Amino acid sequence: MHKATFLELCELLFLALKCRNTRMRAALTVEKQVAIALWKLATLDCYRSVGNQFGVGKSTVGTAVNQVANAITDVLLSRVVTLGNVQVILDGFAAMGFPDCGAIDGTHIPILAPDHLANQYVNRKGYFSMVLQTLVDHKGRFTNINMGWPGKVHDARNFKNSRLYEQLQKGTYFPDQKITVGDVEMPVVILGVPAYPLLPWLMKPYTGSLDGSKEQFNYRLSKCRMVVERAFGHLKSR
Structure with missing residues (x-):
C-alpha cells in the first residue's frame, strides 16, 4: 500500500478510531491501529508475532483488528460498494x-479452522472457508456484497438469506424499469x-x-456472468 493511501485511510477512519489516553496508559494512535490491522490482514502472522512487530500485546492486536474492521464496515463500505448509475x-x-441485467455469484474465502462448529466451515472442496456473495456491474466492480456464511452452506441458501434477496423480492433494489x-x-x-x-428477476x-x-x-x-469470475480473480490475486 502506498503511503498516501495509508494516510488517506487513517484520515477517513480517524473519528471512528480515535481513543483517549487513560491514567494507566497512552492510547494507540489511529495510524498504529490501522497499521496493525493491515499487517494482520495481509499476512499469516499470528497475533503474538504481529504484536512483536509493533511493540504491543497480542490482545491489543486482536482489539485493533476488530475495531479497524468494524470502522471500515461502518464508515467506508457504503461509499465503496454502491449500485451507482x-x-x-x-x-x-x-x-x-444481455439486456437489463446484473451478475451475481459466490466464492469461498479460505479461513483457519474455527474452534466452534468447525465442520460447518468445510466446503465441498475440503478446506475451511466463508462464503462471499457479490453482485457486480459490467466492469466487475462490486455493487453489493454479503459475507459471513460458513463454507458448507449452499449458494442458494446463502442468497435467500441475504439482504439483497429481500430487496430484489420486494422490487426495491433496482428502479422499476422494464423492457x-x-x-x-x-x-x-x-x-x-x-x-x-430461477425467479422472475433471476436468470440462469x-x-x-x-x-x-x-x-x-x-x-x-x-x-456476461463471467464478469463476476474475473472480479473474484482480481480480488484473490491481490
Whole structure:
C-alpha cells in the first residue's frame, strides 16, 4: 500500500478510531491501529508475532483488528460498494449481449479452522472457508456484497438469506424499469449459475438437451456472468 493511501485511510477512519489516553496508559494512535490491522490482514502472522512487530500485546492486536474492521464496515463500505448509475450498468451488459441485467455469484474465502462448529466451515472442496456473495456491474466492480456464511452452506441458501434477496423480492433494489423482449415484459434481472433459483428477476442457464436458441441464450448469459469470475480473480490475486 502506498503511503498516501495509508494516510488517506487513517484520515477517513480517524473519528471512528480515535481513543483517549487513560491514567494507566497512552492510547494507540489511529495510524498504529490501522497499521496493525493491515499487517494482520495481509499476512499469516499470528497475533503474538504481529504484536512483536509493533511493540504491543497480542490482545491489543486482536482489539485493533476488530475495531479497524468494524470502522471500515461502518464508515467506508457504503461509499465503496454502491449500485451507482444503474443505466450505465444496464447499457454495459446490453453491449455484451444481455439486456437489463446484473451478475451475481459466490466464492469461498479460505479461513483457519474455527474452534466452534468447525465442520460447518468445510466446503465441498475440503478446506475451511466463508462464503462471499457479490453482485457486480459490467466492469466487475462490486455493487453489493454479503459475507459471513460458513463454507458448507449452499449458494442458494446463502442468497435467500441475504439482504439483497429481500430487496430484489420486494422490487426495491433496482428502479422499476422494464423492457419488452418479443411479447414479454422483462424487468431488470440478475444472472446466476445453476445453483441459484430461477425467479422472475433471476436468470440462469438452461440445462439438459439444448437446441440452438437455448445454446445462444446460455452463451450470452455466460459471457456476461463471467464478469463476476474475473472480479473474484482480481480480488484473490491481490
